[in-house]
Amino acid sequence: MKLLRKFYLPLVLGIVLSATSCEDKTVKEEKNPTDEYIAEVKREYAPDGRVALFDVKSEKQGDSYVLKGESNETEAVESLKQKLEAENIKFKDSIRLLPDAEELENKTRGVVKISVANIRDEPKHSAQLVTQATLGMPLKVFKKKGGWYYVQTPEGYLGWVDYGGIQNMEEEELRSWKKTDKLIYLETAGFSYEEPDSDSQRVSDLVSGDILELVERQGKFYEVRYPSGKKAFVETAYAQPYLEWLENLEATEEDLIATGKDLMGTPYLWGGTSPKGMDCSGFTKTVFFMNGVVIPRDASQQIHTGEEVDTERNFENLEKGDLLFFGKPATDSTAERVIHVGMWIGDNKFIHSMGEVHISNFDQDADDFDEYNYNRYLRTKRVLNKEDEGLIYLKQSDLFTLPEAEEVKM
Template identity: 25%
Template sequence: MYGICNLSIVPLRIEPDDTSEMVSQLIFGDAFQIIESTKKWSKIKLAFDGYEGYVDNKQFEKISENDFQSLEKEDSYYAAELIDFITDSENNLTTIPIGARLPFYNNNSFTINNKVYKYEGKVTHKKRDKIAIVETAYLFLNTPYLWGGKTPFGIDCSGFTQTVYKLCGYPLLRDAKEQATQGEVLSFIEECEPGDLAFFDNEEGIITHVGIIMNDYNIIHAHGKVRIDKLDHSGIYNIDSQQHTHRLRVIKKMI
């Protein structure tokens, strides 16, 4: 069985319970495989990054295997406005955040299960130049930190990097430690370019944080909010508290 998110933002939980930890979010248009299902909950695996979790059955729509496979093959069109809305044939409004996928998009229209929606905002669907990574990251400046979040209303560190890269046409895995397995290692901080990713670990050596490198050894990352700090050989130097907050583990070139 397969499904698609037909609401703006839906929590993906670690257990099938409304009080369970939110580990990520489904954004409108996210397609997935249904691994198992009960009366209220379904365990799903997202097509985009293979991430798994539980979603309330009332918060998605089932789609055919044929539609799922077609979506896997076709170009992905994403809403490029920070926040906008779509309308169906009865002029019902649904808000969607930046990064929402528009299935089978063509000429300001898209469809889910033969239901036609209209979207008149900006879209993005092609690989963009590396400089666009930093330009896109700026859109999320001052977004509050939210564990599991992936939108301008709340975002975590790896949700931030994943969403920014997705909008520029490049897939990243969901969590920082998974993203750190991608790309090419840079030996020295002097080799980095704007758009590269810097990863940071804890005292146990586990990668727990990620940010996007900017010009002049600045870094934009989600820590309390999406903010800009300084990056040096030790890690992130917080310009407000005047102290290091994260220990640098590795810098990676993704594109």
């Protein structure tokens, strides 16, 4: 009997203590009423973390809640506060609104100052490359960490760029830079020089789409100035005054194909959007940019622009320049996954970056039939000359220049 007592008494005590502990834990884990409103606001204003930051949490302090975190979406923060006030939830707003002008010394804008700037998902060189920005591209700057800056590209993509890739500016400095004449580099890859002589010392490499300040023409060279202020010379055969290029730009189907073929053989690079290396959506983004259109960064974003023209592999309905999307279709339990994009060039063929930029064939009788991509085809969208809030047409934007009306005011 004593043995039974010795065995059962600790067991019973253990069960009682365990039950008490669980009960206490339940009491302690009181539901935070702000969580559902934070989630609701995030769904509305920042559903895609690639282009909007809303990293907000709350902690209970006494009979109220402290809102913590950061966001670059002022409207989202205001919406959250209004929702909490409507529910009579007491709170203290400690959310950090970006840009942090004080930390950045009012330099909340920037311009890429090297041929291609790498933008990563964390402020370190070993972090994943998420996108790139070419020379002369204006950026919004939100915060800094060490020698890194958290920036946003014109199409909205967020990431970290190191100090070597960006010339930080105040708003007025950016306006002054935009007011200057510009030059666009058109060759796939090349160089600028210290003197108007291609045998002189190189200043830097250049890639197609790079934008520099145009100082003047000197014979067969343009004198240019970088956003950092350094001067150089670019051969006239490989560049053109930006406004002149823009005025003559027609962006036809054949132009898109020609641009795509100029990039043939460019190696695949995850996160790349330049002739130095590009992923699938970086390739289509580069092709359209060189034809005067800024399209969203990723394939899963590009698919939401333009007009749908096919979902059933009726390729006879496609036109040159249409974008083909690939991935996994939605099921009863999973959402659609868009993981690849290419551009139609006619004759049952499309060009895309996969391993390298190359042409694939959808002719099932051809020796080079691309069965893999044929089987994961989702649909085709027509982007060229379509009006869409996800598209920026350089002829209609002030991305690199100031609007005429603003120039008059100044």
